[in-house]
Amino acid sequence: MELQAYLDGELSGRAEQRVADWMLKDAEAQALAAELRMTHGSLAGNEPERSVPESREFYWSKIRRAIESGETAAPPIEPQWGWVWAWRRYLVPASSVAAALIAAAVLLFPADGTQYLAEVENLSDSVSSHSFRSRSENVFVVWISSEDRSQDEMPESYMDDGDIILQ
Secondary structure, eight states: HHHHHHHHHOOOOOHHHHHHHHHHOOHHHHHHHHHHHHHHHHHHHOOOOOSSSSOHHHHHHHHHHHHHHTTTOOOOOOOOHHHHHHHHHHHHHHHHHHHHHHHHHHHHHHTTTTOOOOEEEEEOOOOOEEEEEEEETEEEEEEEETTTOOGGOOGGGGOTTTTTEEE
């Protein structure tokens, strides 16, 4: 910060001398000062000139006359679908509430049977497994047997109208 002020000639005599002494001792400070001088020279030589097509007095008098006349901006143009834009303030929140209610209903009241699903993995080729679920008794059973037994050998007494056998 002081280095930039030194390069711009903004420091007092004592502060300027302190920064000059510091720059003589520190090589990094000298390199930074050289880079700042180069950047300042590049910016000063390449800054674009902005000019107003009228004279300065005429330009400012136009601005003063516009302020004094109290010109107002043109009223905003209403969109063609004005009624849609008017209802938008009610429909957007209503759709958000509806989406939240649907999400809550799906999470709190899952579809019939989804809470009873289970996955049984069989890692052996010589052993088979059969799953049985009884909604009326609220039970889920897995039979593990050798490969030569089939589903037909299961007792019929375990089958009920609402029971499902999964394989």
